[in-house]
Every structure is written in C-alpha cells, then in structure tokens.
Amino acid sequence: xxxxxxxxxxxxxxxxxxxxxxxxxxxxxxxxxxxxxxxxxxxxxxxxxxxxxxxxxxxxxxxxxxxxxxxxxxxxxxxxxxxxxxxxxxxxxxxxxxxxxxxxxxxxxxxxxxxxxxxxxxxxxxxxxxxxxxxxxxxxxxxxxxxxxxxxxxxxxxxxxxxxxxxxxxxxxxxxxxxxxxxxxxxxxxxxxxxxxxxxxxxxxxxxxxxxxxxxxxxxxxxxxxxxxxxxxxxxxxxxxxxxxxxxxxxxxxxxxxxxxxxxxxxxxxxxxxxxxxxxxxxxxxxxxxxxxxxxxxxxxxxxxxxxxxxxxxxxxxxxxxxxxxxxxxxxxxxxxxxx
Amino acid sequence: xxxxxxxxxxxxxxxxxxxxxxxxxxxxxxxxxxxxxxxxxxxxxxxxxxxxxxxxxxxxxxxxxxxxxxxxxxxxxxxxxxxxxxxxxxxxxxxxxxxxxxxxxxxxxxxxxxxxxxxxxxxxxxxxxxxxxxxxxxxxxxxxxxxxxxxxxxxxxxxxxxxxxxxxxxxxxxxxxxxxxxxxxxxxxxxxxxxxxxxxxxxxxxxxxxxxxxxxxxxxxxxxxxxxxxxxxxxxxxxxxxxxxxxxxxxxxxxxxxxxxxxxxxxxxxxxxxxxxxxxxxxxxxxxxxxxxxxxxxxxxxxxxxxxxxxxxxxxxxxxxxxxxxxxxxxxxxxxxxxxxxx
Amino acid sequence: xxxxxxxxxxxxxxxxxxxxxxxxxxxxxxxxxxxxxxxxxxxxxxxxxxxxxxxxxxxxxxxxxxxxxxxxxxxxxxxxxxxxxxxxxxxxxxxxxxxxxxxxxxxxxxxxxxxxxxxxxxxxxxxxxxxxxxxxxxxxxxxxxxxxxxxxxxxxxxxxxxxxxxxxxxxxxxxxxxxxxxxxxxxxxxxxxxxxxxxxxxxxxxxxxxxxxxxxxxxxxxxxxxxxxxxxxxxxxxxxxxxxxxxxxxxxxxxxxxxxxxxxxxxxxxxxxxxxxxxxxxxxxxxxxxxxxxxxxxxxxxxxxxxxx
Numbered sequence: 001x002x003x004x005x006x007x008x009x010x011x012x013x014x015x016x017x018x019x020x021x022x023x024x025x026x027x028x029x030x031x032x033x034x035x036x037x038x039x040x041x042x043x044x045x046x047x048x049x050x051x052x053x054x055x056x057x058x059x060x061x062x063x064x065x066x067x068x069x070x071x072x073x074x075x076x077x078x079x080x081x082x083x084x085x086x087x088x089x090x091x092x093x094x095x096x097x098x099x100x101x102x103x104x105x106x107x108x109x110x111x112x113x114x115x116x117x118x119x120x121x122x123x124x125x126x127x128x129x130x131x132x133x134x135x136x137x138x139x140x141x142x143x144x145x146x147x148x149x150x151x152x153x154x155x156x157x158x159x160x161x162x163x164x165x166x167x168x169x170x171x172x173x174x175x176x177x178x179x180x181x182x183x184x185x186x187x188x189x190x191x192x193x194x195x196x197x198x199x200x201x202x203x204x205x206x207x208x209x210x211x212x213x214x215x216x217x218x219x220x221x222x223x224x225x226x227x228x229x230x231x232x233x234x235x236x237x238x239x240x241x242x243x244x245x246x247x248x249x250x251x252x253x254x255x256x257x258x259x260x261x262x263x264x265x266x267x268x269x270x271x272x273x274x275x276x277x278x279x280x281x282x283x284x285x286x287x288x289x290x291x292x293x294x295x296x297x298x299x300x301x302x303x304x305x306x307x308x309x310x311x312x313x314x315x316x317x318x319x320x321x322x323x324x325x326x327x328x329x330x331x332x333x334x335x336x337x338x339x340x
Numbered sequence: 341x342x343x344x345x346x347x348x349x350x351x352x353x354x355x356x357x358x359x360x361x362x363x364x365x366x367x368x369x370x371x372x373x374x375x376x377x378x379x380x381x382x383x384x385x386x387x388x389x390x391x392x393x394x395x396x397x398x399x400x401x402x403x404x405x406x407x408x409x410x411x412x413x414x415x416x417x418x419x420x421x422x423x424x425x426x427x428x429x430x431x432x433x434x435x436x437x438x439x440x441x442x443x444x445x446x447x448x449x450x451x452x453x454x455x456x457x458x459x460x461x462x463x464x465x466x467x468x469x470x471x472x473x474x475x476x477x478x479x480x481x482x483x484x485x486x487x488x489x490x491x492x493x494x495x496x497x498x499x500x501x502x503x504x505x506x507x508x509x510x511x512x513x514x515x516x517x518x519x520x521x522x523x524x525x526x527x528x529x530x531x532x533x534x535x536x537x538x539x540x541x542x543x544x545x546x547x548x549x550x551x552x553x554x555x556x557x558x559x560x561x562x563x564x565x566x567x568x569x570x571x572x573x574x575x576x577x578x579x580x581x582x583x584x585x586x587x588x589x590x591x592x593x594x595x596x597x598x599x600x601x602x603x604x605x606x607x608x609x610x611x612x613x614x615x616x617x618x619x620x621x622x623x624x625x626x627x628x629x630x631x632x633x634x635x636x637x638x639x640x641x642x643x644x645x646x647x648x649x650x651x652x653x654x655x656x657x658x659x660x661x662x663x664x665x666x667x668x669x670x671x672x673x674x675x676x677x678x679x680x681x682x683x
Numbered sequence: 684x685x686x687x688x689x690x691x692x693x694x695x696x697x698x699x700x701x702x703x704x705x706x707x708x709x710x711x712x713x714x715x716x717x718x719x720x721x722x723x724x725x726x727x728x729x730x731x732x733x734x735x736x737x738x739x740x741x742x743x744x745x746x747x748x749x750x751x752x753x754x755x756x757x758x759x760x761x762x763x764x765x766x767x768x769x770x771x772x773x774x775x776x777x778x779x780x781x782x783x784x785x786x787x788x789x790x791x792x793x794x795x796x797x798x799x800x801x802x803x804x805x806x807x808x809x810x811x812x813x814x815x816x817x818x819x820x821x822x823x824x825x826x827x828x829x830x831x832x833x834x835x836x837x838x839x840x841x842x843x844x845x846x847x848x849x850x851x852x853x854x855x856x857x858x859x860x861x862x863x864x865x866x867x868x869x870x871x872x873x874x875x876x877x878x879x880x881x882x883x884x885x886x887x888x889x890x891x892x893x894x895x896x897x898x899x900x901x902x903x904x905x906x907x908x909x910x911x912x913x914x915x916x917x918x919x920x921x922x923x924x925x926x927x928x929x930x931x932x933x934x935x936x937x938x939x940x941x942x943x944x945x946x947x948x949x950x951x952x953x954x955x956x957x958x959x960x961x962x963x964x965x966x967x968x969x970x971x972x973x974x975x976x977x978x979x980x981x982x983x984x985x986x987x988x989x990x991x992x
Binding site: 226227 | 537542563566570594603605616621
Binding site for chain 3: 110111
C-alpha cells in the first residue's frame with residue numbers, strides 16, 4: 001500500500017504508528033453568486049480545520065445546521081477538493097488521488113436511509129456495487145462477500161433480492177452500513193446516522209456500529225447534533241461553529257467540563273427525559289449567524305453571553321486548556337480563573 | 341418547574357376526546373390507524389402524545405381538526421371542544437374553528453408558510469378571514485404579536501418572504517400566525533424536530549410562556565422523550581394506534597410501567613452512558629400491521645413478557661395508581677425486576 | 684475471533700433485528716397489481732396492440748393491394764352505403780384503391796414513423812437533460828440555451844420548409860420529427876436529474892468511487908425510465924398528428940404511399956359527396972392517438988407511486 005508517492009511527508013505519527021485519520025489545515029471556500037464576470041462572495045464553509053483520530057477511535061463532530069459539517073464530511077470523503085490542506089489515512093496522503101482510491105479507505109453512512117439507497121436496485125445489487133466498481137474478486141467471491149457483510153450487519157440472507165421500499169428504516173440503514181463495509185474501509189464517516197430513525201431503531205443501529213467497531217477496529221467520524229448520542233459513542237469531540245472547530249478534546253472533558261461558551265450552550269440545550277427539570281435557560285442571542293458575513297473577531301461573540309470587548313476585535317487563538325483545545329478569549333489571560 | 345401546575349385541575353376541559361378511532365380503507369382491507377383513544381386537556385395544560393412513526397399520533401390530531409384523508413372514517417363517542425361536538429359540526433363551521441379557536445403548528449415551517457406571499461400578508465389574511473375588521477387593525481395586531489414573540493424588527497420582518505427567514509424564525513412566524521386569532525387549543529405536531537438544539541429550547545420556552553399568558557391548552561405531538569418530559573403535564577404513550585400508558589409526566593417518566601414505555605426509555609442514552617461500557621437497550625422487531633382485525637395486545641410480538649393470553653385476551657387500560665394507567669395484562673410489580681438501573 | 688463465535692455473534696445480531704416476518708410485496712408485484720386494475724391502461728394498451736397487429740400483418744390481413752387502382756370501381760360506397768359491397772368494406776377512393784387496405788398499411792407507416800422519431804427525440808432530449816441536470820454549471824447553461832433556442836423555433840414551419848426542400852421520404856420525416864420534438868424530454872429529465880443529483884444514493888455511489896458515466900447509466904437513468912416512457916407515448920401521439928398534418932399539406936409523405944394524412948388530403952375534394960373517405964382515416968388517427976395517451980397516463984399512474992418511501 002506504500003506505492004503512493006510521498007508528496008506530503010509530514011504526516012503525524014503516534015507511538016510510531018500513523019494516525020487512522022489525520023486532517024491538517026483543511027479549508028474550503030465557496031464563492032456565492034459567482035458569475036462569468038463577478039468573483040462572488042467568499043463563504044468559508046470549512047476554515048483551517050485540523051483533526052487527528054487514532055485507529056479504532058470515534059471522533060464526533062458537533063454543530064448546528066450551517067456550521068460546515070456537511071462540507072467537511074464531503075471533503076473527508078473526497079467528493080470535493082479542498083481549497084487547501086491535507087488529508088492522510090494511515091499516513092498516506094489522499095489529497096491528489098482520485099475518488100476511487102479514496103473510496104477504498106473512507107466510506108460514508110448517510111442520515112436518511114430512505115434517500116441513500118437507489119429505489120430501483122435490489123439489496124444485493126446495492127451492496128455489491130462497490131465491488132463491481134473496483135473490480136474486486138470473481139463473481140463468486142463477490143457474492144460471498146456480500147453475504148458475509150449482510151450477516152455482519154444483521155440482515156437475513158433472504159432479503160438479498162428485496163427492494164429498499166420493502167424494508168423498514170432500520171433495515172435500510174443496515175443496508176447502507178453493509179454497502180459502506182463491503183470494501184473493508186478504514187474510516188467510516190457517519191453523518192447523523194440515526195437522526196432519521198425512530199428511537200427504538202436508533203438504539204439498534206448505535207449498538208451495531210459499536211459492535212462493528214470492536215470487531216473490525218474501525219475508525220468513525222461521527223457527525224451529529226444529538227449530544228446524548230455523541231456522549232454515548234464518542235472518544236473525542238470537536239465542536240464546530242461557522243466553519244471552525246471552537247473546541248476539541250476528549251469526550252469526557254468536553255462534555256463534562258465544557259470550556260467554550262458555545263459548547264456550554266449546546267450542552268445546556270440537551271433535554272434529558274427528566275420530568276423534574278423544566279426547560280433550561282440558555283443565554284444565547286437569537287442573532288442567526290450568517291456565514292456569508294461572519295462577524296469580526298470571534299465568530300461567536302454576537303451570541304455569546306460572556307463576550308468581552310476584545311472578542312469583537314481580535315480572532316481568538318487556539319489554546320490548550322486541560323488537554324482541550326479551545327478558541328476563546330476567556331482563556332487567553334494568564335490569570336483567567338476558568339469560569340464554567 | 342414542571343412540578344408546579346400551569347393549569348387548574350378543576351377547570352372544565354377545553355377538549356375532551358373519548359374512544360376516538362380512525363379506520364382507513366386500503367387495498368388490502370381496513371387499516372385501524374387509531375383505536376379508541378381517549379384524553380382531555382384543560383386551559384393552560386400541556387398534554388403530550390408520544391410515540392414512534394406509525395403509532396397514530398399525527399392521525400389523532402388530524403382527526404380532531406377533521407382534516408383526515410377521504411379514505412379515512414372517524415368514529416368517537418365524544419369529541420367536545422369548548423362545549424361543541426366537533427364530530428357534529430358542518431365542514432363550514434369546522435373551517436371557522438380551524439386557525440381561529442384551534443391553532444396548529446407543524447414540523448416543517450417552510451412547507452406550512454406559502455412561499456409566494458409576504459409574511460405580513462399571511463398573518464393578516466388569517467385575521468381578516470376569522471375576525472373581519474380592517475387591514476390596518478390586522479397589521480397592528482401582527483406587529484404587536486411579533487414583538488411579543490421576541491422578533492427584533494417586526495415592521496421589516498413582515499415585508500419579508502418565508503425563504504428569507506431561518507428555520508427558527510419561520511417557526512416563530514407560524515406561532516405568531518396561530519396567535520393572530522385567539523386560540524384556546526394549540527396542536528403542535530413535532531414543532532421542533534427540524535430545528536437545531538439551541539433553537540429548539542428557545543421555541544419551547546416561547547410556547548410555554550405564551551401558553552401561560554393566554555391560558556391555552558397545548559397538545560404536543562412528538563417522538564422526543566426529552567421534549568415531552570420537560571414540557572408536558574400529562575403524557576399519553578401511543579403504540580400501534582392505541583394509548584398504552586398515560587398519566588402525569590412525573591408518574592410516567594419516574595415509574596414507567598408498560599414494557600413499551602420502559603423499552604423506549606432504555607433506548608435513549610443517559611448522561612454518562614457510554615457504548616464501550618453499557619449498551620443501549622433496544623426493542624426488537626417492528627410495529628405489526630394494523631390492517632384487518634386486531635386481537636390481543638399489539639405489542640406482544642416485541643415484548644419480553646409476552647405469554648399465551650396476550651394473543652387473545654381483551655387488553656384494557658388499568659390503573660397503576662390514580663391517574664396513571666397502562667394497557668397490559670400483567671400487574672405493575674412484574675416489571676420491577678427488570679428495571680433499568682439508572683443513577 | 685474464531686469462526687464459531689463469529690457466526691454466533693452474527694446470529695445474535697440477526698435476532699436483534701428480526702423484524703422480517705412481514706416482507707411487503709416487491710415493487711414489481713405492486714406495479715403489476717396496479718396495472719391490472721387500471722382500466723385506462725388496459726383499454727389503451729389493447730387498442731395499441733390491435734393497431735400494432737394490424738400494422739405488422741397488413742400484408743396478410745389487407746383484402747387488396749393498397750396501390751392497386753381499379754378505375755371501374757372508383758369511389759365505391761362502404762358496406763353501409765347505398766351501393767356498398769363486402770368486397771370493399773370501407774369503399775374505394777377516387778382512384779379506385781381499397782380504403783381498408785390503405786388504412787392498414789397506413790397504420791404501419793404511422794406507427795413506424797412515430798415510434799422511431801420518438802426514440803430519436805428521446806435519445807437527444809434525455810442526453811441533453813441528464814447532462815445539464817447532473818453536471819450543472821456551464822454545461823447546464825449551455826443545455827438551457829439549446830432548449831430555449833429549440834422552444835423558440837416554430838416547429839411546424841421548420842418542418843414544412845425542410846420537408847419542402849428535401850422532399851418527403853419516410854427517412855426525412857423520421858429525422859425531422861425526431862429533431863423537432865426532443866425538448867419535452869430534455870426539460871423533464873433535466874429537472875428530475877437535478878432533484879436526484881443531491882440525493883444521498885448518488886452521493887453514496889460517488890463515495891464508492893463510481894465514475895460519472897456509471898452513475899448516469901446505473902443510478903439516474905433507471906429512475907427516469909418510467910417518466911421517459913410516459914413522454915415517449917405523449918410524443919408519439921404528437922408526431923402522428925404532425926405527420927398527418929404535413930402529409931395533408933402535401934409536404935410530408937408523397938403519394939402513392941398509404942399515409943393517413945395523405946388519405947385525408949386526397950379525400951378533401953370529395954368531402955361533401957363521400958364524407959367517409961375523410962372520416963375513416965380521421966377516426967383512425969383519433970382512436971390511435973387517444974389510445975396512446977390513455978396508455979401513457981396509465982403507465983404514469985402505475986409506476987409513479989413506486990420507489991418512494
């Protein structure tokens with residue numbers, strides 16, 4: 001697998017082993033309203049994002065709609081070329097390679113299993129498709145691999161000739177997972193894999209993902225807005241706001257001792273099924289962030305309950321506080337007594 | 341907070357529903373979408389219908405509004421809204437109630453606002469239709485309400501089109517639209533499902549405060565148990581067209597009794613729960629087909645406690661304690677052993 | 684993990700997902716059921732089948748040679764007329780040719796021209812539509828431009844002038860009508876492809892490494908097929924009418940080829956004495972076009988609900 005030219009030799013290593021997924025300074029800019037004459041307005045959907053995940057770990061990306069999660073996932077799947085930055089999978093750079101090479105190593109599981117399966121193909125055809133694209137094995141081997149994968153995700157063999165419309169949401173999501181796994185990828189990008197499913201089915205799918213991870217030593221990037229699901233699944237959490245990671249760290253630290261005011265607000269909005277507690281009071285301005293006109297300084301300051309004068313003037317730098325990376329002026333002062 | 345009642349239990353109910361059933365004709369026979377559902381709401385009270393897709397919670401709300409599809413047949417021994425029998429009203433009288441005395445909020449505010457009209461026109465139209473009066477009066481009311489629901493620049497917002505607003509703002513506009521007249525009852529069908537978590541909390545807070553101010557009854561339909569626990573005074577858990585457990589929110593969440601309610605609560609991750617240490621519970625199987633005759637308990641094919649009688653016996657609602665009932669043949673103590681260990 | 688524990692784990696997982704006792708009927712089965720209870724579709728298809736059989740076996744079924752002129756039997760009445768005979772069921776025309784035989788051969792020509800022209804139009808329109816809808820950007824701008832140019836063309840006048848210049852052979856007619864009716868395919872498939880392009884199953888296919896061609900042929904085209912079939916049927920009906928009109932004006936099919944439009948044209952002079960000469964081919968056109976439209980509507984009704992949700 002080392003045949004790829006080593007154009008990007010600076011891939012990081014941990015304990016002598018390369019990281020499962022190493023993303024460095026990824027930036028993607030769209031030009032909105034671009035025409036033949038007009039340059040258009042730049043939209044920094046993903047702005048200097050770096051993340052590192054070790055083999056077998058789960059990194060969750062949390063953020064609200066419009067924060068750039070979807071663009072980031074498309075970059076990580078190789079569906080778009082980034083403006084700048086590098087992606088390494090197990091030490092190998094994947095920036096200049098084509099989609100096909102990408103596909104063998106990184107696979108997606110999408111949110112809506114009703115739109116992620118082609119309604120005109122049978123389950124067997126859908127799962128086998130990647131093998132045909134990459135021309136892996138003989139027909140007999142391919143068929144066998146499809147059956148193995150179906151068993152792995154808990155689909156009975158007799159569904160092989162069924163159509164997606166004959167299946168429930170949970171079963172369809174299993175098919176989507178099987179299609180992603182049939183190529184034996186190293187990294188799975190799960191984009192809200194359970195938010196379109198019923199509660200009872202969500203639990204089945206989360207358990208399945210967890211079992212598969214243990215069994216196949218898979219690495220997950222888990223994109224979600226549901227922090228209780230994130231807490232359940234993730235080892236690491238990255239909180240995204242308007243294209244930037246504002247807080248990255250071990251799940252326990254981020255979720256139990258959130259540092260960034262935005263993370264605190266997100267966690268404050270989680271509604272656990274506890275009738276004793278009423279609705280939480282979250283102190284967030286309603287100013288809806290406009291990615292086309294990001295505010296100067298810290299992008300969160302117009303909504304931030306703890307905003308200071310400096311926040312609207314200077315962009316905060318990345319600081320490491322208690323093992324968590326935070327972009328916030330609150331922690332810049334030497335003597336800052338951490339207000340949580 | 342939710343311990344303090346927002347309503348007076350002695351008030352007469354705004355809406356009283358008894359034995360509401362909806363049958364839908366499908367090619368394969370008759371689909372029993374809703375099966376003898378009963379509940380009532382008082383002024384200022386929040387009742388939540390909670391359940392998974394296909395449990396009949398949305399059909400129930402459409403039945404109350406008499407907005408069912410043509411193939412559906414509604415029967416009930418009682419649907420009394422504010423002293424009127426809804427089932428007996430003509431279509432014309434019903435249209436006068438909708439949007440006027442009964443307000444509805446749907447999941448997707450984008451599709452419930454008409455994209456080709458300005459927000460202001462849509463708000464005014466509702467007022468003019470139900471209350472008459474002049475355009476000026478309507479405009480004043482719209483501005484007053486927008487201010488009330490915390491919209492910063494109401495006059496300017498009223499001239500905008502739905503697509504110029506964010507999801508949260510659109511849902512606020514839906515709420516304003518509903519308030520243009522003076523509804524006694526709000527039916528909110530998954531009002532926050534399409535919204536971000538921080539916006540969800542803000543919208544729920546808004547609903548709650550308006551409800552207290554105007555003493556409106558709220559029927560909140562959702563699958564999100566967190567929203568239910570934090571918002572509802574009373575809960576009716578629905579499964580396969582039936583209410584399988586109902587009671588006060590505190591009772592149902594603190595002492596869930598029906599195996600389905602217990603299963604649902606075990607399916608959502610609790611604070612501190614991690615996949616590497618303790619797995620989530622799950623409910624195997626799927627909802628049975630509701631076409632044709634339904635015998636016995638509808639949950640039996642997914643239930644860990646099912647036994648022979650479940651397939652044949654008439655399973656009615658029975659009391660756990662006063663005001664908390666569940667639909668199962670087994671006594672409440674049976675399930676105590678398998679209770680989820682929870683901090 | 685050993686094989687045994689592996690299989691056990693898989694089996695357990697299968698149990699946990701064991702909602703398989705209720706397998707809904709397959710989409711094909713549902714479609715078959717809907718088709719069998721759709722009267723418009725059944726009637727439309729039956730009529731088309733009859734026309735098709737007549738067209739194919741015209742050589743066997745036709746009682747006379749459609750070109751044979753029997754001057755002694757000119758303008759014979761049909762069988763229901765005052766001097767009608769079973770020899771010429773629908774009578775004869777001004778040159779003494781058997782109307783029924785000409786009608787049968789005319790059906791062959793009409794179906795042949797309309798079907799091949801509709802296919803040509805489909806290939807052109809669908810290619811443009813998918814290319815524009817799928818790739819977007821500059822390609823789409825170009826496709827939209829081409830469609831707009833096409834829409835601005837007065838179809839009938841262009842057809843008239845080209846037919847007048849080149850002379851109306853069957854091949855010219857087919858090419859002409861094919862190149863003049865593709866816009867509907869392009870417009871419909873372009874917007875459908877645009878909607879489909881952002882669906883996750885296209886994304887999945889891209890993420891699995893599919894080439895764009897593979898996605899177009901294996902993911903997009905199959906999902907457009909039922910719409911395309913519906914447009915083909917509507918298009919065929921339109922083409923039959925245009926061909927008849929062109930032939931009627933003397934700029935389409937040349938005599939003595941038996942074409943329905945031409946038959947009407949030739950009967951024009953006789954309109955007040957022998958009205959059946961105009962009515963018989965007119966009714967044939969009417970019935971065939973109606974049947975095709977009924978079948979097209981039926982196909983849409985039967986295939987449309989499938990595949991979603």
